[in-house]
Structure formats: structure tokens, C-alpha cells
Amino acid sequence: xxxxxxxxxxDILPPASAAWVEAERVFFDLxxxxxxxxxxxxxxxxxxLFSRGIGEDTEVVEKQMYTFVDKGGRSVTxxxxxxxxxxxxxxxxxxxxxxxxxFYWGPMFRYxxxxxxxxxxxxxxxxxxxxxxxxxxxxxVIELGYRYxxxxxxxxxxxxxxxxxxxxxxxxxxxxxxxxxxSRRDDLSEDALRRMYDNPMRVLDSKADAxxxxxxxxxxxxxxSEAADHFAxxxxxxxxxxxxxxxxxxxVRGLDYYNRTVWEYVPLDFEAAQSSVGGGGxxxxxxxxxxxxxxPAVGVAMxxxxxxxxxxxxxxxxxxxxxxxxxxPDRRTEATEFVRRLRxxxxxxxxxxxxxxxxxxxxxxxxxRAAYALVVGEEWDEGRVTAxxxxxxxxxxxxxxxIETWLKR
RNA sequence: GUGGCCGUAGCUCAGCCUGGUAGAGCGCCUGGUUGUGGUCCAGGAGGUCGCGGGUUCGAACCCCGUCGGCCACCCCA
Numbered sequence: 006x007x008x009x010x011x012x013x014x015x016d017i018l019p020p021a022s023a024a025w026v027e028a029e030r031v032f033f034d035l036x037x038x039x040x041x042x043x044x045x046x047x048x049x050x051x052x053x054l055f056s057r058g059i060g061e062d063t064e065v066v067e068k069q070m071y072t073f074v075d076k077g078g079r080s081v082t083x084x085x086x087x088x089x090x091x092x093x094x095x096x097x098x099x100x101x102x103x104x105x106x107x108f109y110w111g112p113m114f115r116y117x118x119x120x121x122x123x124x125x126x127x128x129x130x131x132x133x134x135x136x137x138x139x140x141x142x143x144x145x146v147i148e149l150g151y152r153y154x155x156x157x158x159x160x161x162x163x164x165x166x167x168x169x170x171x172x173x174x175x176x177x178x179x180x181x182x183x184x185x186x187x188s189r190r191d192d193l194s195e196d197a198l199r200r201m202y203d204n205p206m207r208v209l210d211s212k213a214d215a216x217x218x219x220x221x222x223x224x225x226x227x228x229x230s231e232a233a234d235h236f237a238x239x240x241x242x243x244x245x246x247x248x249x250x251x252x253x254x255x256x257v258r259g260l261d262y263y264n265r266t267v268w269e270y271v272p273l274d275f276e277a278a279q280s281s282v283g284g285g286g287x288x289x290x291x292x293x294x295x296x297x298x299x300x301p302a303v304g305v306a307m308x309x310x311x312x313x314x315x316x317x318x319x320x321x322x323x324x325x326x327x328x329x330x331x332x333x334p335d336r337r338t339e340a341t342e343f344v345r346r347l348r349x350x351x352x353x354x355x356x357x358x359x360x361x362x363x364x365x366x367x368x369x370x371x372x373x374r375a376a377y378a379l380v381v382g383e384e385w386d387e388g389r390v391t392a393x394x395x396x397x398x399x400x401x402x403x404x405x406x407x408i409e410t411w412l413k414r
Numbered sequence: 415g416u417g418g419c420c421g422u423a424g425c426u427c428a429g430c431c432u433g434g435u436a437g438a439g440c441g442c443c444u445g446g447u448u449g450u451g452g453u454c455c456a457g458g459a460g461g462u463c464g465c466g467g468g469u470u471c472g473a474a475c476c477c478c479g480u481c482g483g484c485c486a487c488c489c490c491a
Contacts, residue, residue: 365443367450
């Protein structure tokens with residue numbers, strides 16, 4: 006094999022790509038029904054945009070960024086996520102007036118060792134609700150992500166929810182957590198010991214330390230009354246919206262710009278080390294960190310690659326409505342015009358261009374996953390074609406003037 | 415970054431231990447069926463055995479190196 010796709014990247018070809026087309030349509034439609042507008046930003050940004058706000062874990066995270074120096078000597082980075090870009094774009098455009106509701110869709114890049122559901126280029130669909138401090142915004146965003154998974158038939162999804170409080174709550178919590186970890190020093194892994202002072206919250210979701218940290222204090226124990234009220238509002242809203250959720254006190258975020266609500270979507274039947282198919286959080290501090298006016302914000306990002314892996318295997322839907330089969334070479338011109346007519350009517354139609362046996366043309370129709378084969382032969386002179394249902398083998402004689410409505414019925 | 419497993423036909427893999435001129439199933443093409451796919455039967459095409467080096471009369475097979483894939487750890491903005 007001379008050339009292959011770069012490590013950790015995937016080619017998406019038909020017929021498998023049909024699932025991607027569907028996922029995109031469903032997302033665009035859903036986001037627009039909730040009042041969000043398409044928000045497109047560059048796939049690369051100045052490196053500083055991403056390293057700012059990442060905070061304590063900068064070194065680790067920069068190892069996972071696709072960073073390079075361009076011909077003008079600028080350090081740029083392929084976007085590892087979209088939130089920073091969207092916020093930057095909104096600040097650049099003058100900031101939020103009232104509220105801003107945007108959605109995006111596209112590839113993101115992280116330099117990591119690939120495994121199931123973890124690629125170097127991967128796709129996310131996300132939404133950002135900017136300028137709204139009310140817990141109703143959190144609820145709407147959580148709901149939208151949940152609805153998306155439902156509409157794509159991802160089975161058995163659990164919403165895991167937590168509140169990590171505001172900055173002041175977290176620094177108090179952090180102190181107490183470090184004290185706790187120090188008391189368990191002997192039971193902790195080497196990694197945990199190394200990280201307990203720079204990013205202690207991350208120790209909570211280390212697999213190796215699950216037993217040692219059982220009983221550790223959790224962020225929820227340190228919420229200010231404002232943060233606690235907000236969290237209560239989110240929970241009440243989810244119950245009203247009939248979104249099932251589970252509070253997971255150890256669910257945290259490593260980055261400084263998150264506050265209060267954080268959540269993840271986990272399909273319980275999806276077996277992979279990388280099990281979350283999406284997640285979000287409130288990030289009220291981010292605007293100021295990026296030089297904008299203080300602006301409350303909440304958003305979610307859905308991982309398309311994992312969602313498509315976790316989906317119920319969709320029944321193989323036809324990719325074409327009709328495949329025209331030329332049974333009589335003398336009617337080639339008519340058959341060509343017939344295909345064009347079907348396409349003009351909005352139907353997905355195709356045919357074999359060259360001179361092939363009827364048998365070979367049927368085979369091609371089958372492979373193209375057409376719903377019907379339409380035979381153009383001697384019946385054409387009577388103004389009819391033979392329509393064969395390729396799934397059942399049933400055949401019908403259909404008048405030409407009715408064929409479009411017949412196929413669409 | 416660390417570890418385990420794996421690279422042989424388009425795909426999934428057997429052969430490797432015990433070196434002797436490369437196999438199966440599926441897929442593909444043709445025919446049986448001069449207008450019928452998906453089933454059945456017959457025939458056929460298709461491979462620098464990931465790459466480089468070494469050992470040997472001889473290497474898919476043994477040795478060394480290298481590249482790639484998968485999964486887990488790690489990380490998860």
C-alpha cells in the first residue's frame with residue numbers, strides 16, 4: 006500500500022457515509038428548531054487562543070495539540086475544540102447583545118494515540134448559548150443534546166450531571182481535597198501523587214485510584230448558596246422536561262474556565278474505554294479570560310464518531326429510489342432521458358452507462374441499494390416500464406406518466 | 415508517552431512452532447438463464463507474504479531492525 010490516510014484519520018466513503026449525511030441533517034434541523042444559528046469559525050487559530058484558559062494542565066494539553074509555525078512565523082493550532090473559537094468570534098464581532106445562540110459542526114484535531122472512538126481528526130456537533138445566566142439555558146442545552154441522541158436512536162443513554170461550583174467554591178474545595186489525598190498518600194498511584202497538587206480534581210476519575218478516593222469530598226459539598234440554587238434550578242428544569250439524569254459527584258472538568266453545571270452523555274451499552282459520546286458545561290469565566298466583557302455561557306459538544314459507533318445499526322435504507330435498466334439497446338436515448346426526468350422530479354435515480362447485460366445491470370442496481378429497478382424494454386412502446394421491488398422481488402407494470410407519483414407513494 | 419496483540423488475495427483469516435516454489439471462505443468477473451439482482455452449480459481473474467537487512471543451497475516461516483494497524487493504560491478542552 007503506497008499511501009494511506011494519516012494515523013488516526015478516517016476516510017468516510019459510500020455507502021457508510023450515508024449515516025454521516027443523516028446525522029448532519031438531523032443535527033441542523035434540531036438546532037434550528039431550538040432557535041440556534043449556524044456559526045462557522047476557522048479550523049485553525051492562534052495557539053494562544055487555546056492555551057489561554059486551559060490553565061493548570063497546560064503542558065499536558067499542549068502535547069496533544071496540532072501546533073505548527075506558519076510561513077509568517079505565527080504559532081497556529083488546528084482547533085482541538087470549537088468553544089474557544091466561537092467565543093473569540095463573538096467577541097470579535099462586538100460581543101453578545103441580549104443572547105447569542107449558535108451551533109457548529111465539523112472536524113477537530115488532537116494529537117493522541119488512536120484507539121476505539123479516539124481519533125486524531127474527529128467530528129463534533131455542538132451548540133453554545135451565550136449571554137444567559139438562568140439555569141433554563143443549561144436545561145435547554147442538556148435537553149438538545151439528549152434529544153439529538155434520541156433522534157439518532159442511540160440506545161440507553163445516561164445523562165451524568167454535576168455542579169463544580171464557582172471559582173471561590175472550587176479553591177476551598179481544592180484545599181480540602183488535597184488534604185484528603187495527602188491522608189491517603191500510601192494508597193495512591195504514582196500518577197495521582199504527581200498530579201494531586203497541580204490538578205487534584207482529575208485524580209477523582211483515575212481508574213487506578215477509584216478505590217483509594219472513595220469517600221473523598223466532592224465539589225457539591227462546597228457550593229455557595231448561589232451555585233447551589235442554580236444547580237437546583239437545573240435539576241428542576243430537567244425533571245420538568247422529563248430528561249432522566251444521574252448525579253455523579255466525581256464528574257469534574259480539568260479546565261479553569263468551567264463553572265457550575267457539567268454533564269456527559271454515556272450510552273451504557275457502548276463498550277469502549279472512551280465511553281462518553283458528548284458533554285457540556287457552563288463556562289461563565291471564559292469571555293473575560295479571552296478579553297471580552299463578562300458574559301454567562303453554556304454549551305455542549307457531541308462526538309459524532311462515537312455516536313455513530315454507539316448507534317443502533319440502522320436498517321439498511323435504500324440509497325436510490327430507482328435504478329433504470331436498459332433491456333433493449335435501441336432505446337438507450339429514451340432511457341437516458343427517462344433517468345433525467347426522474348432526477349428532475351427530485352428522485353434519486355441512476356443507471357449503468359455502458360453496454361452491460363441485463364443481469365449485470367440488475368447486479369449493479371442491487372449493489373447501489375436501489376429500492377426499485379425500472380426496466381426499459383419492449384413495454385416502453387406501450388408507455389410502460391416494469392418496476393421490480395428489489396427487496397421483495399415483486400414486479401409491477403407502471404404507466405410512464407404515473408411513475409414519479411408511483412415511486413413517491 | 416507506556417504496554418499487549420496483530421500485519422499473507424479487495425475483505426476475514428489459515429499456513430510460521432518442525433524452512434523446500436502460496437491456501438480457504440466471502441467478494442469480484444464469465445457462463446448455466448440471448449429481459450431479472452439477492453439463492454444454487456461450473457469455470458476464471460487476482461498475491462513484491464508491510465518494508466529493510468541477516469542466517470541458509472533455499473525464508474511467508476528462523477534472527478535483528480523498522481513502519482503500520484487494533485485494543486488497553488494515559489489523556490479527554
